Amino acid sequence: MIMIKIKSFFSHNYAKIREINEKYATPNIEMSKGVKLSLLSLRLYLIFLVVLLLYKFITLVR
Protein backbone atom coordinates (compact mmCIF):
# COMPACT_ATOMS: atom_id res chain seq x y z
CA MET A 1 0.00 0.00 0.00
CA ILE A 2 2.76 2.44 0.99
CA MET A 3 4.83 1.45 -2.06
CA ILE A 4 1.86 2.11 -4.34
CA LYS A 5 1.37 5.55 -2.77
CA ILE A 6 5.08 6.39 -3.14
CA LYS A 7 5.01 5.19 -6.75
CA SER A 8 1.93 7.26 -7.51
CA PHE A 9 3.50 10.31 -5.81
CA PHE A 10 6.61 10.12 -7.99
CA SER A 11 4.75 9.31 -11.20
CA HIS A 12 2.33 12.20 -10.55
CA ASN A 13 5.18 14.65 -9.94
CA TYR A 14 7.18 13.36 -12.90
CA ALA A 15 4.16 14.03 -15.11
CA LYS A 16 3.77 17.46 -13.51
CA ILE A 17 7.42 18.37 -14.19
CA ARG A 18 7.01 17.33 -17.82
CA GLU A 19 3.88 19.45 -18.04
CA ILE A 20 5.77 22.46 -16.60
CA ASN A 21 8.62 21.93 -19.07
CA GLU A 22 6.17 21.86 -21.97
CA LYS A 23 4.29 24.90 -20.68
CA TYR A 24 7.45 26.99 -20.44
CA ALA A 25 9.29 25.49 -23.41
CA THR A 26 9.33 28.78 -25.31
CA PRO A 27 10.63 31.87 -23.48
CA ASN A 28 8.27 34.85 -23.58
CA ILE A 29 11.04 37.41 -23.66
CA GLU A 30 12.25 38.56 -27.02
CA MET A 31 15.75 37.15 -27.41
CA SER A 32 17.51 40.34 -28.46
CA LYS A 33 21.29 40.57 -28.60
CA GLY A 34 21.38 42.18 -25.14
CA VAL A 35 19.28 39.41 -23.58
CA LYS A 36 21.36 36.69 -25.27
CA LEU A 37 24.57 38.33 -24.07
CA SER A 38 23.22 38.61 -20.50
CA LEU A 39 22.21 34.95 -20.45
CA LEU A 40 25.56 33.88 -21.89
CA SER A 41 27.38 35.93 -19.24
CA LEU A 42 25.27 34.28 -16.54
CA ARG A 43 26.12 30.82 -17.85
CA LEU A 44 29.84 31.65 -17.89
CA TYR A 45 29.61 33.12 -14.38
CA LEU A 46 27.91 30.00 -13.07
CA ILE A 47 30.44 27.71 -14.77
CA PHE A 48 33.21 29.77 -13.11
CA LEU A 49 31.56 29.31 -9.71
CA VAL A 50 31.11 25.56 -10.24
CA VAL A 51 34.81 25.26 -11.17
CA LEU A 52 35.74 27.19 -8.00
CA LEU A 53 33.55 24.94 -5.85
CA LEU A 54 35.04 21.82 -7.45
CA TYR A 55 38.56 23.17 -6.87
CA LYS A 56 37.72 23.86 -3.22
CA PHE A 57 36.23 20.38 -2.83
CA ILE A 58 39.25 18.67 -4.41
CA THR A 59 41.73 20.65 -2.29
CA LEU A 60 39.73 19.83 0.84
CA VAL A 61 39.65 16.10 0.04
CA ARG A 62 43.42 16.08 -0.61
Place this chain on the structure above:
Amino acid sequence: MNIFTQLYYRYRRSIKAIQLFLIISGPGIIVMIADNDAGGITTYAATGAKYGYNLIWVIILLIPVCYYVQEMTVRLGAVTKRGHAEAIFAGFGSFWGWFSLLDLMLVNWLTMVTEFIGMTAALNIFGVPPYLTVIGMCVLMGIMILNGSYWTWEKITLLFCALNLIYIPGAFMVNPSVSEIMHKGIVPNFAGGLNNELIFFLMANIGTTIAPWMLFFQQSAVVDKAMKEKDIPWGKLDTFIGSVLTGVVAIFIIIVTGTVLNGVNIDDAAQASVMLMKTNKYIGTFMAIGLFDAGFLGAICISLASSWAFGEVFGWAHSLNYKIKEAPWFYGFFFFLLISAGIVVLIPNAPLVLITLFVQVVAVTLLPAALVFLILLLNNKKSMGEYTNTLSQNIINVLIVVAIIIISSFYGISTLFPNMLK
Protein backbone atom coordinates in the same frame (compact mmCIF):
# COMPACT_ATOMS: atom_id res chain seq x y z
CA MET B 1 -14.49 78.21 -0.97
CA ASN B 2 -13.39 79.82 2.24
CA ILE B 3 -10.14 78.90 3.94
CA PHE B 4 -11.81 76.56 6.46
CA THR B 5 -13.50 74.55 3.74
CA GLN B 6 -10.19 74.23 1.92
CA LEU B 7 -8.41 73.15 5.08
CA TYR B 8 -11.13 70.61 5.86
CA TYR B 9 -10.96 69.26 2.30
CA ARG B 10 -7.17 68.89 2.55
CA TYR B 11 -7.50 67.24 5.96
CA ARG B 12 -10.05 64.72 4.63
CA ARG B 13 -7.87 64.03 1.61
CA SER B 14 -4.78 63.44 3.80
CA ILE B 15 -6.72 61.10 6.09
CA LYS B 16 -7.95 59.12 3.07
CA ALA B 17 -4.42 58.94 1.66
CA ILE B 18 -3.06 57.66 4.99
CA GLN B 19 -5.87 55.09 5.23
CA LEU B 20 -5.15 53.91 1.69
CA PHE B 21 -1.43 53.66 2.45
CA LEU B 22 -2.12 51.64 5.60
CA ILE B 23 -4.19 49.21 3.53
CA ILE B 24 -1.63 48.85 0.74
CA SER B 25 1.57 49.00 2.77
CA GLY B 26 3.10 45.81 4.10
CA PRO B 27 5.22 43.82 1.64
CA GLY B 28 7.90 46.53 1.35
CA ILE B 29 8.21 47.20 5.07
CA ILE B 30 8.15 43.48 5.96
CA VAL B 31 10.75 42.44 3.39
CA MET B 32 13.08 45.26 4.36
CA ILE B 33 12.85 44.73 8.11
CA ALA B 34 13.18 40.97 7.63
CA ASP B 35 16.31 41.72 5.60
CA ASN B 36 17.91 42.60 8.93
CA ASP B 37 17.78 38.91 9.78
CA ALA B 38 19.91 37.01 12.31
CA GLY B 39 22.94 37.06 9.97
CA GLY B 40 22.44 40.76 9.28
CA ILE B 41 22.26 41.64 13.00
CA THR B 42 25.52 39.75 13.57
CA THR B 43 27.18 41.62 10.69
CA TYR B 44 26.09 45.05 11.99
CA ALA B 45 26.98 44.22 15.60
CA ALA B 46 30.44 43.02 14.52
CA THR B 47 30.91 46.10 12.29
CA GLY B 48 30.11 48.49 15.15
CA ALA B 49 32.34 46.62 17.58
CA LYS B 50 35.25 46.54 15.13
CA TYR B 51 35.05 49.96 13.51
CA GLY B 52 32.91 52.03 15.88
CA TYR B 53 30.78 54.58 13.98
CA ASN B 54 33.15 54.73 11.02
CA LEU B 55 31.10 52.58 8.62
CA ILE B 56 27.68 54.13 9.23
CA TRP B 57 27.98 55.96 5.90
CA VAL B 58 28.01 52.60 4.09
CA ILE B 59 24.59 51.78 5.55
CA ILE B 60 23.28 55.21 4.52
CA LEU B 61 24.46 54.56 0.96
CA LEU B 62 22.74 51.17 0.97
CA ILE B 63 19.28 52.64 1.68
CA PRO B 64 18.65 53.80 -1.93
CA VAL B 65 20.27 50.59 -3.22
CA CYS B 66 17.65 48.51 -1.37
CA TYR B 67 14.87 50.77 -2.58
CA TYR B 68 15.82 50.72 -6.25
CA VAL B 69 16.16 46.93 -6.42
CA GLN B 70 13.04 46.06 -4.46
CA GLU B 71 10.89 48.72 -6.15
CA MET B 72 11.26 46.77 -9.40
CA THR B 73 9.60 43.72 -7.84
CA VAL B 74 6.58 45.86 -6.92
CA ARG B 75 6.08 46.96 -10.51
CA LEU B 76 6.72 43.50 -11.92
CA GLY B 77 4.30 41.82 -9.51
CA ALA B 78 1.55 44.43 -9.81
CA VAL B 79 1.66 44.48 -13.63
CA THR B 80 2.22 40.81 -14.51
CA LYS B 81 0.37 39.32 -11.48
CA ARG B 82 3.14 36.73 -11.37
CA GLY B 83 5.65 35.90 -8.67
CA HIS B 84 9.35 36.09 -9.50
CA ALA B 85 9.75 32.31 -9.96
CA GLU B 86 6.83 32.08 -12.38
CA ALA B 87 8.02 35.22 -14.19
CA ILE B 88 11.47 33.62 -14.72
CA PHE B 89 9.91 30.38 -16.03
CA ALA B 90 7.64 32.31 -18.40
CA GLY B 91 10.28 34.81 -19.46
CA PHE B 92 13.37 32.64 -19.87
CA GLY B 93 12.12 29.07 -20.20
CA SER B 94 12.30 26.02 -18.01
CA PHE B 95 16.13 25.72 -17.79
CA TRP B 96 16.56 29.06 -16.02
CA GLY B 97 13.28 28.51 -14.21
CA TRP B 98 14.36 25.22 -12.64
CA PHE B 99 17.81 26.60 -11.87
CA SER B 100 16.31 29.57 -10.02
CA LEU B 101 13.65 27.54 -8.22
CA LEU B 102 15.94 24.77 -6.97
CA ASP B 103 18.74 27.19 -6.08
CA LEU B 104 16.22 29.35 -4.23
CA MET B 105 15.02 26.37 -2.24
CA LEU B 106 18.58 25.40 -1.28
CA VAL B 107 19.72 28.89 -0.31
CA ASN B 108 16.46 29.61 1.52
CA TRP B 109 16.62 26.40 3.50
CA LEU B 110 20.23 27.07 4.50
CA THR B 111 19.37 30.64 5.45
CA MET B 112 16.46 29.37 7.55
CA VAL B 113 18.88 27.18 9.48
CA THR B 114 20.87 30.33 10.28
CA GLU B 115 17.65 32.06 11.42
CA PHE B 116 16.96 29.19 13.80
CA ILE B 117 20.56 29.40 15.03
CA GLY B 118 19.92 33.08 15.80
CA MET B 119 16.58 32.44 17.52
CA THR B 120 17.83 29.55 19.66
CA ALA B 121 20.99 31.47 20.64
CA ALA B 122 18.95 34.55 21.57
CA LEU B 123 16.40 32.69 23.70
CA ASN B 124 19.14 30.53 25.21
CA ILE B 125 20.41 33.72 26.88
CA PHE B 126 17.09 33.81 28.78
CA GLY B 127 17.40 30.12 29.67
CA VAL B 128 15.02 28.75 27.03
CA PRO B 129 16.32 25.39 25.74
CA PRO B 130 16.78 25.18 21.93
CA TYR B 131 14.21 22.39 21.42
CA LEU B 132 11.54 24.52 23.10
CA THR B 133 12.45 27.50 20.90
CA VAL B 134 12.19 25.42 17.72
CA ILE B 135 8.86 23.84 18.69
CA GLY B 136 7.44 27.11 20.00
CA MET B 137 8.43 29.08 16.91
CA CYS B 138 7.08 26.48 14.48
CA VAL B 139 3.75 26.51 16.37
CA LEU B 140 3.64 30.32 16.47
CA MET B 141 4.43 30.66 12.76
CA GLY B 142 1.84 27.96 12.05
CA ILE B 143 -0.83 29.93 13.94
CA MET B 144 0.15 33.08 12.04
CA ILE B 145 -0.12 31.64 8.56
CA LEU B 146 -3.02 29.24 9.07
CA ASN B 147 -5.62 31.90 9.82
CA GLY B 148 -6.64 31.94 6.14
CA SER B 149 -6.11 35.65 5.59
CA TYR B 150 -3.13 37.41 4.01
CA TRP B 151 -4.23 40.65 5.67
CA THR B 152 -4.17 39.19 9.20
CA TRP B 153 -0.79 37.54 8.62
CA GLU B 154 0.62 40.79 7.31
CA LYS B 155 -0.59 42.90 10.22
CA ILE B 156 0.73 40.42 12.83
CA THR B 157 4.06 40.33 10.99
CA LEU B 158 4.16 44.14 11.00
CA LEU B 159 3.91 43.99 14.81
CA PHE B 160 7.02 41.80 14.86
CA CYS B 161 8.63 44.33 12.50
CA ALA B 162 7.89 47.05 15.05
CA LEU B 163 9.68 44.97 17.68
CA ASN B 164 12.79 45.15 15.47
CA LEU B 165 12.95 48.87 16.28
CA ILE B 166 13.97 47.91 19.84
CA TYR B 167 17.56 48.80 18.93
CA ILE B 168 16.62 52.48 18.73
CA PRO B 169 15.86 52.96 22.47
CA GLY B 170 18.82 50.65 23.13
CA ALA B 171 21.12 53.07 21.30
CA PHE B 172 19.80 56.05 23.27
CA MET B 173 20.44 54.19 26.51
CA VAL B 174 24.18 53.89 25.80
CA ASN B 175 24.49 57.69 25.53
CA PRO B 176 26.48 57.85 22.30
CA SER B 177 28.25 61.04 21.31
CA VAL B 178 26.10 62.59 18.57
CA SER B 179 28.93 64.84 17.40
CA GLU B 180 31.24 61.83 17.10
CA ILE B 181 28.60 59.92 15.11
CA MET B 182 28.21 62.89 12.77
CA HIS B 183 31.95 63.40 12.48
CA LYS B 184 32.98 59.77 11.98
CA GLY B 185 29.85 58.12 10.63
CA ILE B 186 28.35 60.45 8.06
CA VAL B 187 31.49 61.37 6.13
CA PRO B 188 32.76 58.46 4.01
CA ASN B 189 36.07 57.23 5.39
CA PHE B 190 38.12 54.06 5.63
CA ALA B 191 39.10 53.71 9.27
CA GLY B 192 42.67 52.42 9.57
CA GLY B 193 43.14 52.39 5.78
CA LEU B 194 41.57 50.24 3.09
CA ASN B 195 43.04 46.95 4.29
CA ASN B 196 41.77 43.41 3.66
CA GLU B 197 39.82 43.21 6.90
CA LEU B 198 37.96 46.43 6.15
CA ILE B 199 37.21 45.22 2.63
CA PHE B 200 35.75 42.03 4.12
CA PHE B 201 33.51 44.06 6.46
CA LEU B 202 32.41 46.32 3.61
CA MET B 203 31.54 43.27 1.51
CA ALA B 204 29.71 41.63 4.41
CA ASN B 205 27.55 44.72 4.97
CA ILE B 206 26.76 45.09 1.30
CA GLY B 207 26.28 41.31 0.90
CA THR B 208 23.60 41.22 3.58
CA THR B 209 21.69 44.10 2.00
CA ILE B 210 20.15 42.27 -0.92
CA ALA B 211 19.39 38.56 -0.61
CA PRO B 212 17.80 36.45 -3.35
CA TRP B 213 14.75 35.54 -1.25
CA MET B 214 13.82 39.24 -0.94
CA LEU B 215 13.09 39.55 -4.66
CA PHE B 216 10.94 36.41 -4.65
CA PHE B 217 9.18 37.31 -1.40
CA GLN B 218 8.15 40.86 -2.22
CA GLN B 219 6.95 40.07 -5.72
CA SER B 220 4.87 37.12 -4.50
CA ALA B 221 3.52 39.18 -1.59
CA VAL B 222 2.46 41.93 -4.01
CA VAL B 223 0.64 39.31 -6.09
CA ASP B 224 -0.95 37.62 -3.04
CA LYS B 225 -2.11 41.04 -1.85
CA ALA B 226 -3.71 41.54 -5.28
CA MET B 227 -2.03 44.89 -5.81
CA LYS B 228 -2.92 46.57 -9.09
CA GLU B 229 -1.08 49.00 -11.35
CA LYS B 230 -2.78 51.97 -9.68
CA ASP B 231 -1.34 50.81 -6.33
CA ILE B 232 2.27 50.97 -7.58
CA PRO B 233 2.98 54.48 -6.17
CA TRP B 234 1.83 53.28 -2.73
CA GLY B 235 3.88 50.11 -3.12
CA LYS B 236 6.91 52.26 -3.91
CA LEU B 237 6.30 54.39 -0.82
CA ASP B 238 5.94 51.21 1.25
CA THR B 239 9.28 50.00 -0.13
CA PHE B 240 10.93 53.37 0.48
CA ILE B 241 9.77 53.50 4.12
CA GLY B 242 10.94 49.90 4.56
CA SER B 243 14.39 50.64 3.14
CA VAL B 244 14.78 53.68 5.42
CA LEU B 245 13.70 51.60 8.43
CA THR B 246 16.12 48.78 7.63
CA GLY B 247 18.94 51.32 7.37
CA VAL B 248 17.91 53.04 10.60
CA VAL B 249 17.83 49.74 12.51
CA ALA B 250 21.25 48.77 11.14
CA ILE B 251 22.71 52.18 12.09
CA PHE B 252 21.37 51.95 15.64
CA ILE B 253 22.85 48.45 16.08
CA ILE B 254 26.21 49.83 14.95
CA ILE B 255 25.81 52.73 17.41
CA VAL B 256 25.08 50.32 20.31
CA THR B 257 28.08 48.05 19.73
CA GLY B 258 30.24 50.93 18.49
CA THR B 259 29.69 52.74 21.79
CA VAL B 260 29.88 49.89 24.27
CA LEU B 261 32.00 47.22 22.58
CA ASN B 262 34.32 49.35 20.45
CA GLY B 263 37.49 47.43 19.62
CA VAL B 264 36.11 44.02 20.56
CA ASN B 265 36.00 41.16 18.03
CA ILE B 266 32.50 39.68 17.87
CA ASP B 267 31.64 36.33 16.29
CA ASP B 268 27.86 36.53 16.60
CA ALA B 269 25.08 38.77 17.88
CA ALA B 270 24.26 36.45 20.80
CA GLN B 271 27.83 36.87 22.05
CA ALA B 272 27.41 40.65 21.71
CA SER B 273 24.18 40.46 23.76
CA VAL B 274 25.93 38.61 26.58
CA MET B 275 28.79 41.14 26.53
CA LEU B 276 26.36 44.06 26.54
CA MET B 277 24.48 42.54 29.48
CA LYS B 278 27.64 42.82 31.56
CA THR B 279 27.60 46.58 30.94
CA ASN B 280 23.86 47.20 31.08
CA LYS B 281 21.42 44.33 31.39
CA TYR B 282 18.64 46.17 29.56
CA ILE B 283 20.75 46.92 26.49
CA GLY B 284 21.95 43.31 26.33
CA THR B 285 18.36 42.15 26.70
CA PHE B 286 17.23 44.48 23.91
CA MET B 287 19.98 43.11 21.67
CA ALA B 288 18.92 39.51 22.40
CA ILE B 289 15.21 40.28 21.83
CA GLY B 290 16.09 42.01 18.58
CA LEU B 291 18.17 39.03 17.47
CA PHE B 292 15.32 36.64 18.22
CA ASP B 293 12.85 38.86 16.38
CA ALA B 294 15.18 39.15 13.39
CA GLY B 295 15.50 35.36 13.16
CA PHE B 296 11.76 34.95 13.52
CA LEU B 297 10.93 37.44 10.75
CA GLY B 298 13.62 35.98 8.51
CA ALA B 299 12.38 32.41 8.99
CA ILE B 300 8.71 33.13 8.31
CA CYS B 301 9.39 35.34 5.27
CA ILE B 302 11.98 33.03 3.72
CA SER B 303 9.81 29.96 4.19
CA LEU B 304 6.88 31.79 2.61
CA ALA B 305 9.04 32.97 -0.31
CA SER B 306 9.87 29.32 -1.11
CA SER B 307 6.28 28.10 -0.74
CA TRP B 308 4.95 30.88 -2.97
CA ALA B 309 7.62 30.16 -5.59
CA PHE B 310 6.86 26.42 -5.71
CA GLY B 311 3.12 27.05 -5.64
CA GLU B 312 3.36 29.42 -8.62
CA VAL B 313 5.36 26.99 -10.74
CA PHE B 314 3.58 23.77 -9.79
CA GLY B 315 0.17 25.39 -10.06
CA TRP B 316 -0.80 24.68 -6.44
CA ALA B 317 -3.24 26.97 -4.70
CA HIS B 318 -0.70 29.32 -3.15
CA SER B 319 -2.21 32.14 -1.17
CA LEU B 320 -2.41 32.93 2.51
CA ASN B 321 -6.06 33.69 1.83
CA TYR B 322 -6.71 29.94 1.47
CA LYS B 323 -7.46 27.58 4.33
CA ILE B 324 -5.17 24.59 4.81
CA LYS B 325 -7.67 22.24 3.13
CA GLU B 326 -7.78 24.47 0.05
CA ALA B 327 -3.98 24.76 -0.29
CA PRO B 328 -2.48 21.64 1.37
CA TRP B 329 0.68 21.54 -0.79
CA PHE B 330 1.43 25.20 -0.20
CA TYR B 331 1.14 24.94 3.58
CA GLY B 332 2.71 21.47 3.64
CA PHE B 333 5.77 22.78 1.84
CA PHE B 334 5.97 25.76 4.21
CA PHE B 335 5.99 23.48 7.26
CA PHE B 336 8.38 21.00 5.65
CA LEU B 337 10.98 23.75 5.15
CA LEU B 338 10.37 25.28 8.54
CA ILE B 339 10.47 22.09 10.60
CA SER B 340 13.39 20.51 8.71
CA ALA B 341 15.49 23.68 9.17
CA GLY B 342 14.59 23.79 12.86
CA ILE B 343 15.52 20.13 13.38
CA VAL B 344 19.02 20.69 11.94
CA VAL B 345 19.79 23.15 14.75
CA LEU B 346 18.83 20.52 17.32
CA ILE B 347 21.11 17.81 15.90
CA PRO B 348 24.11 17.43 18.24
CA ASN B 349 27.39 18.46 16.57
CA ALA B 350 25.63 19.60 13.39
CA PRO B 351 28.04 21.66 11.23
CA LEU B 352 26.26 24.95 11.93
CA VAL B 353 29.30 27.15 11.30
CA LEU B 354 29.85 25.44 7.95
CA ILE B 355 26.17 25.95 7.06
CA THR B 356 26.41 29.64 7.97
CA LEU B 357 29.43 30.07 5.69
CA PHE B 358 27.91 27.94 2.93
CA VAL B 359 24.87 30.24 2.76
CA GLN B 360 27.07 33.06 1.43
CA VAL B 361 28.54 30.79 -1.24
CA VAL B 362 25.21 29.38 -2.45
CA ALA B 363 23.63 32.85 -2.40
CA VAL B 364 26.13 34.15 -4.95
CA THR B 365 25.05 31.44 -7.38
CA LEU B 366 21.45 32.72 -7.32
CA LEU B 367 21.62 36.45 -6.62
CA PRO B 368 23.25 37.56 -9.90
CA ALA B 369 20.82 35.45 -11.94
CA ALA B 370 17.76 36.73 -10.04
CA LEU B 371 18.91 40.36 -10.40
CA VAL B 372 19.73 40.05 -14.11
CA PHE B 373 16.36 38.39 -14.76
CA LEU B 374 14.67 41.20 -12.83
CA ILE B 375 16.24 43.90 -15.02
CA LEU B 376 15.49 42.00 -18.23
CA LEU B 377 11.87 41.39 -17.21
CA LEU B 378 11.45 45.07 -16.34
CA ASN B 379 12.60 45.91 -19.86
CA ASN B 380 10.07 43.64 -21.54
CA LYS B 381 7.74 46.24 -23.04
CA LYS B 382 5.31 43.53 -24.18
CA SER B 383 4.36 42.58 -20.63
CA MET B 384 5.30 45.74 -18.68
CA GLY B 385 3.80 48.38 -21.01
CA GLU B 386 4.09 51.87 -19.50
CA TYR B 387 5.77 50.43 -16.38
CA THR B 388 8.87 49.35 -18.31
CA ASN B 389 12.14 50.69 -16.85
CA THR B 390 12.95 54.18 -18.10
CA LEU B 391 16.46 55.03 -19.30
CA SER B 392 17.39 56.67 -15.99
CA GLN B 393 15.98 53.72 -14.02
CA ASN B 394 17.96 51.35 -16.22
CA ILE B 395 21.20 53.28 -15.72
CA ILE B 396 20.76 53.38 -11.93
CA ASN B 397 19.58 49.78 -11.64
CA VAL B 398 22.24 48.32 -13.93
CA LEU B 399 24.97 50.14 -11.99
CA ILE B 400 23.54 48.88 -8.69
CA VAL B 401 23.11 45.33 -9.94
CA VAL B 402 26.61 45.15 -11.41
CA ALA B 403 28.09 46.52 -8.16
CA ILE B 404 26.07 44.07 -6.03
CA ILE B 405 27.05 41.13 -8.26
CA ILE B 406 30.76 41.99 -8.08
CA ILE B 407 30.78 42.67 -4.32
CA SER B 408 28.59 39.72 -3.30
CA SER B 409 30.62 37.40 -5.57
CA PHE B 410 33.86 38.52 -3.92
CA TYR B 411 32.20 38.08 -0.52
CA GLY B 412 31.07 34.55 -1.38
CA ILE B 413 34.44 33.62 -2.86
CA SER B 414 36.31 35.08 0.12
CA THR B 415 34.13 32.87 2.34
CA LEU B 416 35.19 29.90 0.24
CA PHE B 417 38.86 30.91 0.29
CA PRO B 418 39.39 32.80 3.58
CA ASN B 419 43.11 33.30 2.92
CA MET B 420 42.32 35.35 -0.19
CA LEU B 421 42.03 38.53 1.88
CA LYS B 422 44.93 37.88 4.25
